[in-house]
Amino acid sequence: MPAQAASTRPGARERRFKFALIAPSIFVLLLIGVFPLVYLLVVSFQGITMTSNDMSFQGLRNYALLFQDARLWQSLLHTLAFTAIALPIELLLGLLMAQLFIEHLPGRQIFVALLVLPVVLSPIVAGATWSLMFDNRFGPINQVISWIAGREITLLWTINPTLVYPAILVAEVWQWTPFMFLLLLAALSAVDKSQLEAAAIDGAGYWRTFRRIVLPAIWPVMAVAILIRTLDLFRLFDIVWVLTRGGPGTMTETLSIFTYVKGFQQFETSYTAAVALLIIVGLSVVLILALRRVELSR
Amino acid sequence: MKLRRRRTLTLLARFAGALTLTAFFLFPIYWLFMISFKTANEIYAYPPVWWPASLQFDNYRVLFKDGDAVAVWNSLVVASVSTVLAMFLGTLCAYSLARFRTGGAHLANWIISQRMVPPIAVVFPIFLLYVWFRAVDTYAGLILLYTAFNLPYVIWMMRGYILDIPIALEQAALVDGYNRWQVLFKVVFPMCRAGLFATAVFTFVFAWNDFLFALVLTRTEVVTYTVQVTHYFGGQSNFWGKISAMSMLGTLPIFIVVGFLQRYLVRGISLGAVKG
Numbered sequence A: 001m002p003a004q005a006a007s008t009r010p011g012a013r014e015r016r017f018k019f020a021l022i023a024p025s026i027f028v029l030l031l032i033g034v035f036p037l038v039y040l041l042v043v044s045f046q047g048i049t050m051t052s053n054d055m056s057f058q059g060l061r062n063y064a065l066l067f068q069d070a071r072l073w074q075s076l077l078h079t080l081a082f083t084a085i086a087l088p089i090e091l092l093l094g095l096l097m098a099q100l101f102i103e104h105l106p107g108r109q110i111f112v113a114l115l116v117l118p119v120v121l122s123p124i125v126a127g128a129t130w131s132l133m134f135d136n137r138f139g140p141i142n143q144v145i146s147w148i149a150g151r152e153i154t155l156l157w158t159i160n161p162t163l164v165y166p167a168i169l170v171a172e173v174w175q176w177t178p179f180m181f182l183l184l185l186a187a188l189s190a191v192d193k194s195q196l197e198a199a200a201i202d203g204a205g206y207w208r209t210f211r212r213i214v215l216p217a218i219w220p221v222m223a224v225a226i227l228i229r230t231l232d233l234f235r236l237f238d239i240v241w242v243l244t245r246g247g248p249g250t251m252t253e254t255l256s257i258f259t260y261v262k263g264f265q266q267f268e269t270s271y272t273a274a275v276a277l278l279i280i281v282g283l284s285v286v287l288i289l290a291l292r293r294v295e296l297s298r
Numbered sequence B: 001m002k003l004r005r006r007r008t009l010t011l012l013a014r015f016a017g018a019l020t021l022t023a024f025f026l027f028p029i030y031w032l033f034m035i036s037f038k039t040a041n042e043i044y045a046y047p048p049v050w051w052p053a054s055l056q057f058d059n060y061r062v063l064f065k066d067g068d069a070v071a072v073w074n075s076l077v078v079a080s081v082s083t084v085l086a087m088f089l090g091t092l093c094a095y096s097l098a099r100f101r102t103g104g105a106h107l108a109n110w111i112i113s114q115r116m117v118p119p120i121a122v123v124f125p126i127f128l129l130y131v132w133f134r135a136v137d138t139y140a141g142l143i144l145l146y147t148a149f150n151l152p153y154v155i156w157m158m159r160g161y162i163l164d165i166p167i168a169l170e171q172a173a174l175v176d177g178y179n180r181w182q183v184l185f186k187v188v189f190p191m192c193r194a195g196l197f198a199t200a201v202f203t204f205v206f207a208w209n210d211f212l213f214a215l216v217l218t219r220t221e222v223v224t225y226t227v228q229v230t231h232y233f234g235g236q237s238n239f240w241g242k243i244s245a246m247s248m249l250g251t252l253p254i255f256i257v258v259g260f261l262q263r264y265l266v267r268g269i270s271l272g273a274v275k276g
Helices: A010-044 A061-068 A070-102 A108-115 A123-134 A140-149 A161-189 A193-201 A206-234 A238-243 A255-265 A269-291 B002-035 B058-066 B070-100 B104-113 B119-132 B139-164 B167-175 B180-191 B193-209 B212-217 B225-231 B240-260 B262-269
Strands: none
Touching: A010 A269, A010 B070, A010 B104, A010 B119, A010 B139, A010 B180, A061 A269, A070 A108, A070 A161, A070 A206, A070 A255, A070 B002, A108 A161, A108 B002, A108 B262, A123 A140, A123 A161, A123 A238, A123 B002, A123 B193, A123 B225, A123 B240, A161 A206, A161 A238, A161 B002, A161 B262, A193 A206, A238 B225, A255 A269, A255 B119, A255 B212, A269 B104, A269 B119, B002 B240, B058 B240, B070 B104, B070 B139, B070 B180, B070 B193, B070 B225, B070 B240, B104 B139, B119 B139, B119 B212, B139 B193, B139 B212, B139 B262, B167 B180, B180 B193, B193 B240, B193 B262, B212 B225, B225 B240, B240 B262
16 A cells, blocks of 8 residues: 555554544535534525525524524424423333333244334334324224224314324324334343342332332433434424424424425525524534433443 | 243233234234225225225336336435445444544544434535535435435444454454555454444435435435325325335335344444444
């Protein structure tokens, strides 16, 4: 290699090698990750909208608008609501499911392999699946409800304001509970059996054993699972897009959908740039605080 | 014996529970797939029909006849090319991070944090830049974005896999007169073959299943299958046959591949937090 022949000192050669390895990746990340961010910052200070291409400096006008935009904060509220409801349900159901499968069970591997299928489905396909399930005339859910009720019942799952949240949450929980299940099953399998036996000999009850031994042991994995799912829920877009497009009205509009609508349907370019920056900065602050507690790496 | 009977009963109860759960999680997928084999009359029958009278492939035939199936090809092109690129660049970077601690913990953390940003915030400025450079609705534009989006994942995962292999082998190879690049290609890569393969599959799946990037950056030429699926949702009525068939074309390959990868699944989706 010419790069190595040029240098005789092994230290310099190693340095060149290790930086040559990371250079292409860092270049791509700077090009697609950082450069657009700088551009975003510039645009957010301009006044570009659908009708005007005003590139003059507008100061903090777009940022001031953020605070008056009720629709933006409502979309944040919707996003937080989805997160606050879906996450605990997924965690709890996943944990219960993992408990069911932790001990010997015939066909265990086949069950697990089948149960994780929703996780690898595209969220768009998952959304399509549930809009089929919830279809008021041709879907099986209203049919089953009608059977149980003994009379014909037509619920408008994706239109009725009281039903849209349950409908989206069912789809979301259905797709991602298996994710929690899979991670928690792996974590539970790794719990030290001798500790559990010792606890049983000492006469510790189920809850005590769970709180004192099992939970601390699975916590690192659980924390990562919670972190991954929180970030996913915070960017929630696909399933809601397919099921309700944020409707009725803007009732189920998430932060991502709001940003999409502003930027790509209403073409409020400069304002959307400010929104995107708000999201990035806000999330970064929360992440820095959260990551101090969670050790993702070894 | 009483104890044994009770044990058998709990086992039976757990088995029944497992069956019920599996049925609950698989039924929607069954419903989606089954629609694609129904005739239009069966799809729009009221009350709904739970299984088609006969398997027929008209819904698929229509997709291929109308040329809509090209969306699956587009997905394949952008997902595979971006996977190859991200794997190659990312693994090199991962090796540097793992063995030389290049940039220390800060660089590693910065790289993984790139993946945590909501895609909508990233794609908006990229869209503006792409309009400028005329990269909207091109393979190259989409491939570049997926490569960049998947790089942090690849680097993060491969760093973990490389740390798993003993460094002694590399040192031995260096003593034997291999240069650094030879060590990389003849010792390290073969040693973490399984990790490379598993990571590549997940990288592929992320790009394959993505919707938002493709929605923003495609118009007509490189529409991917997820975007195509949403085209069949109409204001008044939905083309369930097409939705179902297109979803099936996009999902079945993933199911098959992931079926072979059960061992690596947990590590792959947990960002390496759980070692399989």
